[in-house]
Amino acid sequence: MTTPGLSQGPSAGLSPVPAAASRIRLARIMDALDVNLYGNVHGGVIMKMVDDAAGAAAARHSGGAAVTVAMDEMVFLVSVHVGDLVTCEAQVNWTGRTSMEVGVRVTAEPWDRVEATHHVASAYLAFVGIDEHERPRPVPGVEPGTPAEERRFNEALIRRQARLARRAAIEASRAPSP
Ligand SMILES: CC(C)(COP(=O)(O)OP(=O)(O)OC[C@H]1O[C@@H](n2cnc3c(N)ncnc32)[C@H](O)[C@@H]1OP(=O)(O)O)[C@@H](O)C(=O)NCCC(=O)NCCS
Numbered sequence: 001m002t003t004p005g006l007s008q009g010p011s012a013g014l015s016p017v018p019a020a021a022s023r024i025r026l027a028r029i030m031d032a033l034d035v036n037l038y039g040n041v042h043g044g045v046i047m048k049m050v051d052d053a054a055g056a057a058a059a060r061h062s063g064g065a066a067v068t069v070a071m072d073e074m075v076f077l078v079s080v081h082v083g084d085l086v087t088c089e090a091q092v093n094w095t096g097r098t099s100m101e102v103g104v105r106v107t108a109e110p111w112d113r114v115e116a117t118h119h120v121a122s123a124y125l126a127f128v129g130i131d132e133h134e135r136p137r138p139v140p141g142v143e144p145g146t147p148a149e150e151r152r153f154n155e156a157l158i159r160r161q162a163r164l165a166r167r168a169a170i171e172a173s174r175a176p177s178p
Contacts (some may be wrong), residue, residue, distance in 0.1 A: 001060035014140040019149045020062040022092040022142075024103075028055040029111045030084045043078035046106060050074070050123045053088035053104035058127035061092040061100060062139040069099065070163055078118045084108040086120070089094055093149075094156030098136035099128045101156040 026049060037044040051068055058066035080086060087109050094101040104118040130137040144150040 016139060016141040016143040017061055017092060018143050018145050020027065020145055022057040024053060024056045024060065024091075025087060025091070026056065027085060027087040030080060030082050030086055032082055034083060039082075041082070041084070041086075043076060045085065045162040046076070046080065047071075047074065047123075048088060049088050050104045050106060050121075051125065052092075054104050054123075054127065057090040057092055057102045058100050058129070060141065061095070062127075062129040064129060064131075064137070065149040066100065066127040066129045066139075067134075068125055069128045071161075072124040073103045073160065074121050076099075076121050078108070078120055080108045080120055083111055091119070091149075091152075092142050093152040094160065095139055095142045095175040096160070097138055099126055100139055100142070101126055101160060103152055103156070115167070124156070126160070126163065155171050 028049065030041045030045070034041045034045045051071070053070065055066060079106050086106065088104050090102050090104045092100050093103045102125050104123045104125065106122070107117045108120050109115055110116040129137045131137040142153070144153045
Protein backbone atom coordinates (compact mmCIF):
# COMPACT_ATOMS: atom_id res chain seq x y z
CA MET A 1 0.00 0.00 0.00
CA THR A 2 1.28 3.44 -0.81
CA THR A 3 1.17 5.71 2.21
CA PRO A 4 0.37 9.32 1.28
CA GLY A 5 3.44 11.47 1.81
CA LEU A 6 5.85 8.58 2.31
CA SER A 7 6.15 8.00 -1.41
CA GLN A 8 6.96 11.61 -2.11
CA GLY A 9 10.59 12.41 -1.54
CA PRO A 10 12.34 15.67 -2.24
CA SER A 11 11.59 17.18 -5.64
CA ALA A 12 13.91 15.89 -8.34
CA GLY A 13 16.62 18.30 -9.45
CA LEU A 14 16.45 20.57 -6.42
CA SER A 15 19.20 20.36 -3.81
CA PRO A 16 17.94 19.68 -0.30
CA VAL A 17 18.10 22.59 2.13
CA PRO A 18 18.97 22.23 5.85
CA ALA A 19 15.90 22.67 8.07
CA ALA A 20 17.69 25.35 10.10
CA ALA A 21 18.15 27.55 7.00
CA SER A 22 14.43 28.39 7.03
CA ARG A 23 14.33 29.35 10.73
CA ILE A 24 12.92 32.81 11.34
CA ARG A 25 11.85 34.81 14.38
CA LEU A 26 9.11 37.42 14.32
CA ALA A 27 8.54 39.51 17.47
CA ARG A 28 6.20 42.38 18.31
CA ILE A 29 5.01 44.21 21.43
CA MET A 30 1.22 43.92 21.86
CA ASP A 31 -0.58 47.27 22.06
CA ALA A 32 -4.09 48.60 22.68
CA LEU A 33 -5.17 47.88 19.07
CA ASP A 34 -4.54 44.15 19.59
CA VAL A 35 -7.11 43.52 22.34
CA ASN A 36 -10.45 41.71 22.32
CA LEU A 37 -13.56 42.87 24.20
CA TYR A 38 -12.22 41.36 27.44
CA GLY A 39 -9.01 43.38 27.30
CA ASN A 40 -6.69 40.47 26.47
CA VAL A 41 -4.91 40.12 23.16
CA HIS A 42 -7.21 38.79 20.42
CA GLY A 43 -6.39 35.23 19.35
CA GLY A 44 -6.64 36.31 15.71
CA VAL A 45 -3.75 38.74 16.20
CA ILE A 46 -1.56 35.85 17.35
CA MET A 47 -2.81 33.65 14.51
CA LYS A 48 -1.89 36.30 11.94
CA MET A 49 1.61 36.54 13.41
CA VAL A 50 1.86 32.74 13.24
CA ASP A 51 0.78 32.74 9.57
CA ASP A 52 3.21 35.58 8.75
CA ALA A 53 6.12 33.82 10.45
CA ALA A 54 5.29 30.47 8.83
CA GLY A 55 4.92 32.14 5.42
CA ALA A 56 8.35 33.73 5.73
CA ALA A 57 9.93 30.38 6.66
CA ALA A 58 8.18 28.64 3.75
CA ALA A 59 9.24 31.35 1.28
CA ARG A 60 12.81 31.26 2.57
CA HIS A 61 12.97 27.46 2.29
CA SER A 62 11.37 27.26 -1.14
CA GLY A 63 13.06 30.33 -2.63
CA GLY A 64 9.82 31.88 -3.87
CA ALA A 65 6.16 32.50 -3.21
CA ALA A 66 4.28 30.09 -0.94
CA VAL A 67 0.66 30.18 0.22
CA THR A 68 -1.07 28.75 3.29
CA VAL A 69 -3.13 25.70 2.37
CA ALA A 70 -3.96 24.46 5.89
CA MET A 71 -3.49 25.35 9.52
CA ASP A 72 -3.89 22.71 12.21
CA GLU A 73 -5.82 23.36 15.39
CA MET A 74 -4.11 25.85 17.68
CA VAL A 75 -4.49 25.65 21.45
CA PHE A 76 -3.86 28.82 23.49
CA LEU A 77 -2.18 27.75 26.74
CA VAL A 78 -2.05 31.16 28.46
CA SER A 79 -3.55 34.57 27.73
CA VAL A 80 -1.50 37.40 26.26
CA HIS A 81 -1.71 41.02 27.45
CA VAL A 82 -0.97 44.51 26.23
CA GLY A 83 2.73 45.16 26.84
CA ASP A 84 3.75 41.55 26.21
CA LEU A 85 6.55 40.91 23.75
CA VAL A 86 5.21 38.08 21.59
CA THR A 87 7.73 36.02 19.63
CA CYS A 88 6.97 33.48 16.89
CA GLU A 89 9.75 31.10 15.91
CA ALA A 90 9.08 29.23 12.68
CA GLN A 91 10.92 26.53 10.76
CA VAL A 92 10.12 24.12 7.93
CA ASN A 93 9.68 20.62 9.41
CA TRP A 94 8.88 18.54 6.36
CA THR A 95 8.52 18.84 2.61
CA GLY A 96 6.58 16.93 0.00
CA ARG A 97 6.73 17.58 -3.75
CA THR A 98 5.15 21.04 -3.67
CA SER A 99 4.07 21.38 -0.04
CA MET A 100 5.86 22.08 3.23
CA GLU A 101 4.89 21.79 6.87
CA VAL A 102 6.03 24.71 9.02
CA GLY A 103 6.07 24.52 12.82
CA VAL A 104 5.65 27.70 14.85
CA ARG A 105 6.27 28.17 18.58
CA VAL A 106 4.74 31.26 20.18
CA THR A 107 6.06 32.73 23.44
CA ALA A 108 5.28 35.86 25.45
CA GLU A 109 7.13 37.87 28.07
CA PRO A 110 6.70 41.37 29.53
CA TRP A 111 8.41 43.92 27.28
CA ASP A 112 9.95 45.94 30.11
CA ARG A 113 11.36 43.46 32.61
CA VAL A 114 13.10 40.12 32.78
CA GLU A 115 10.59 37.44 33.73
CA ALA A 116 9.83 33.88 32.78
CA THR A 117 8.88 33.45 29.14
CA HIS A 118 5.50 31.76 28.69
CA HIS A 119 4.77 29.21 26.01
CA VAL A 120 1.56 30.61 24.45
CA ALA A 121 0.90 28.11 21.66
CA SER A 122 2.40 25.85 19.03
CA ALA A 123 1.00 25.61 15.54
CA TYR A 124 1.58 23.57 12.40
CA LEU A 125 0.76 24.94 8.97
CA ALA A 126 0.93 23.49 5.48
CA PHE A 127 2.19 25.78 2.72
CA VAL A 128 2.38 25.19 -1.02
CA GLY A 129 5.04 26.76 -3.23
CA ILE A 130 3.38 28.48 -6.18
CA ASP A 131 4.64 29.72 -9.55
CA GLU A 132 3.76 32.89 -11.46
CA HIS A 133 0.43 31.31 -12.49
CA GLU A 134 -0.37 30.51 -8.85
CA ARG A 135 -0.02 26.80 -9.58
CA PRO A 136 1.90 24.45 -7.24
CA ARG A 137 5.63 24.26 -8.04
CA PRO A 138 8.24 21.75 -6.79
CA VAL A 139 10.08 22.78 -3.62
CA PRO A 140 13.48 21.60 -2.38
CA GLY A 141 13.53 18.79 0.16
CA VAL A 142 14.33 19.60 3.78
CA GLU A 143 17.31 18.06 5.53
CA PRO A 144 16.89 17.58 9.29
CA GLY A 145 20.23 18.33 11.00
CA THR A 146 19.57 17.53 14.66
CA PRO A 147 17.68 14.84 16.57
CA ALA A 148 14.92 17.40 17.32
CA GLU A 149 14.59 18.23 13.61
CA GLU A 150 14.52 14.52 12.80
CA ARG A 151 11.70 14.05 15.34
CA ARG A 152 9.76 17.02 13.90
CA PHE A 153 10.19 15.62 10.38
CA ASN A 154 8.75 12.24 11.43
CA GLU A 155 5.89 13.79 13.40
CA ALA A 156 5.08 16.14 10.50
CA LEU A 157 4.62 13.13 8.26
CA ILE A 158 2.06 11.71 10.71
CA ARG A 159 0.18 15.05 10.71
CA ARG A 160 0.36 15.20 6.90
CA GLN A 161 -1.22 11.76 6.62
CA ALA A 162 -3.96 12.77 9.08
CA ARG A 163 -4.74 15.97 7.13
CA LEU A 164 -4.98 14.17 3.80
CA ALA A 165 -7.00 11.29 5.28
CA ARG A 166 -9.48 13.73 6.85
CA ARG A 167 -9.83 15.64 3.58
CA ALA A 168 -10.37 12.39 1.62
CA ALA A 169 -12.95 11.14 4.16
CA ILE A 170 -14.92 14.39 3.94
CA GLU A 171 -14.81 14.34 0.13
CA ALA A 172 -15.97 10.70 0.12
CA SER A 173 -18.85 11.54 2.46
CA ARG A 174 -20.04 14.19 -0.02
CA ALA A 175 -19.94 11.88 -3.03
CA PRO A 176 -23.47 11.05 -4.24
CA SER A 177 -24.49 7.53 -3.15
CA PRO A 178 -25.03 5.09 -6.05
C1 LIG B 1 -2.64 25.87 -2.47
C2 LIG B 1 -3.20 25.61 -3.87
C3 LIG B 1 -2.32 26.31 -4.90
C4 LIG B 1 -3.10 24.09 -4.10
O1 LIG B 1 -3.67 23.83 -5.34
P1 LIG B 1 -4.23 22.37 -5.70
O2 LIG B 1 -4.71 22.38 -7.09
O3 LIG B 1 -5.13 21.90 -4.60
O4 LIG B 1 -2.88 21.55 -5.68
P2 LIG B 1 -2.65 20.01 -5.43
O5 LIG B 1 -3.89 19.21 -5.23
O6 LIG B 1 -1.68 19.60 -6.51
O7 LIG B 1 -1.87 20.01 -4.00
C5 LIG B 1 -0.63 20.67 -3.89
C6 LIG B 1 0.02 20.23 -2.60
O8 LIG B 1 -0.80 20.68 -1.50
C7 LIG B 1 -1.07 19.59 -0.65
N1 LIG B 1 -2.38 19.82 -0.04
C8 LIG B 1 -3.54 20.07 -0.65
N2 LIG B 1 -4.51 20.22 0.28
C9 LIG B 1 -3.94 20.02 1.48
C10 LIG B 1 -4.44 20.03 2.81
N3 LIG B 1 -5.73 20.25 3.09
N4 LIG B 1 -3.56 19.82 3.80
C11 LIG B 1 -2.26 19.59 3.54
N5 LIG B 1 -1.73 19.56 2.29
C12 LIG B 1 -2.58 19.77 1.27
C13 LIG B 1 -1.07 18.38 -1.58
O9 LIG B 1 -0.90 17.19 -0.86
C14 LIG B 1 0.12 18.71 -2.45
O10 LIG B 1 1.32 18.47 -1.73
P3 LIG B 1 2.59 17.67 -2.39
O11 LIG B 1 2.81 18.22 -3.76
O12 LIG B 1 3.72 17.99 -1.47
O13 LIG B 1 2.23 16.23 -2.39
C15 LIG B 1 -4.67 26.08 -4.02
O14 LIG B 1 -5.50 25.25 -3.22
C16 LIG B 1 -4.83 27.53 -3.58
O15 LIG B 1 -4.45 28.44 -4.30
N6 LIG B 1 -5.41 27.75 -2.38
C17 LIG B 1 -5.54 29.09 -1.82
C18 LIG B 1 -4.28 29.45 -1.04
C19 LIG B 1 -4.36 30.81 -0.42
O16 LIG B 1 -4.75 31.77 -1.03
N7 LIG B 1 -3.97 30.88 0.85
C20 LIG B 1 -3.96 32.10 1.59
C21 LIG B 1 -5.08 32.16 2.55
S1 LIG B 1 -6.39 33.13 1.94
